[in-house]
Amino acid sequence: MPELPEVETTCRGLAPHVEGRRIRALTVHDARLRWPVPAELPAMLAGQTVTGISRRGKYLLFHTAAGIMMIHLGMSGSLRLVTPGTPRKTHDHLVWDIDSGWELRFHDPRRFGCCLWLTGAQLADPQSHPLLASLGPEPLSADFGDDHLFSQSRGKSAPVKSFLMDSHVVVGVGNIYANEALFRVGIHPLREAGRIGAERYLRLTEAIRDILAEAITRGGTTLRDFVNGKGEPGYFQQELTVYGRAGQPCVRCGRMLKEVRLSARSTVYCGHCQH
DNA sequence: CGTATCTCCTGCAAGC
DNA sequence: TGCTTGCAGGAGATAC
Numbered sequence: 001m002p003e004l005p006e007v008e009t010t011c012r013g014l015a016p017h018v019e020g021r022r023i024r025a026l027t028v029h030d031a032r033l034r035w036p037v038p039a040e041l042p043a044m045l046a047g048q049t050v051t052g053i054s055r056r057g058k059y060l061l062f063h064t065a066a067g068i069m070m071i072h073l074g075m076s077g078s079l080r081l082v083t084p085g086t087p088r089k090t091h092d093h094l095v096w097d098i099d100s101g102w103e104l105r106f107h108d109p110r111r112f113g114c115c116l117w118l119t120g121a122q123l124a125d126p127q128s129h130p131l132l133a134s135l136g137p138e139p140l141s142a143d144f145g146d147d148h149l150f151s152q153s154r155g156k157s158a159p160v161k162s163f164l165m166d167s168h169v170v171v172g173v174g175n176i177y178a179n180e181a182l183f184r185v186g187i188h189p190l191r192e193a194g195r196i197g198a199e200r201y202l203r204l205t206e207a208i209r210d211i212l213a214e215a216i217t218r219g220g221t222t223l224r225d226f227v228n229g230k231g232e233p234g235y236f237q238q239e240l241t242v243y244g245r246a247g248q249p250c251v252r253c254g255r256m257l258k259e260v261r262l263s264a265r266s267t268v269y270c271g272h273c274q275h
Numbered sequence: 276c277g278t279a280t281c282t283c284c285t286g287c288a289a290g291c
Numbered sequence: 292t293g294c295t296t297g298c299a300g301g302a303g304a305t306a307c
Binding site for chain 3: 073
Binding site for chain 1: 277278279280283284285286
């Protein structure tokens with residue numbers, strides 16, 4: 001599951017090999033992603049130079065003069081650079097021939113990802129695209145201020161974990177990091193978002209910043225291996241204190257960690273340390 | 276508007 | 292061994 005750190009790692013890993021390079025061709029082996037890959041995309045991209053790669057939330061934006069290619073990795077998607085001639089794997093749906101000599105491949109078994117094409121007004125201002133327009137602030141930017149979570153949560157009765165994972169509140173806090181951040185600050189995941197005070201939200205805000213920044217740092221250690229498909233997501237190297245550890249002892253108090261389903265998401269917490 | 280549920284899809288694990 | 296069944300999960304769409 002690509003979380004924000006892995007998307008950021010992908011962005012940084014691709015940039016030196018793709019920015020300033022020309023796309024010779026795009027081959028669509030399977031257009032059936034979350035939304036169909038636009039039929040005109042190969043023709044639109046051919047010959048275009050990628051002027052830059054940026055990220056908004058978990059969306060990656062490949063900028064060209066003709067348009068912006070917007071990619072989301074969904075749950076199982078990945079982008080890898082390989083040498084031409086590398087055998088194509090099952091679920092390698094999209095292949096870009098780059099004039100740097102690399103081939104960029106989009107691999108996505110579950111096809112929850114997408115690859116869209118932004119033109120016209122959305123080329124001039126991609127933030128106006130419907131999928132981007134209502135996104136919350138970047139968790140590592142100044143827009144994610146100390147007071148943001150507290151002020152946004154007033155009057156909300158949803159569980160704080162659902163609130164945190166709402167991309168309209170703040171982007172990039174997926175299931176893994178929502179679990180981890182709540183454990184770190186001792187907040188019960190099912191607590192009503194609107195009934196948590198400003199002080200606790202400040203500590204939660206700092207925990208989200210710290211955990212994501214740390215994960216990106218660790219993800220960065222995989223950058224040297226990113227090319228040619230050897231990249232491991234940074235968070236697999238990060239010690240996870242609760243996610244995936246239901247039934248195991250709490251690292252703080254030793255009691256058994258509990259698990260509940262919240263909107264079909266695995267939610268793990270310590271009933272003693274989190275209130 | 277806020278909240279909960281449904282939905283897409285495939286790999287994997289468990290059960291028989 | 293090989294089949295069937297259940298399940299996870301990002302986030303937009305839909306229903307209330």
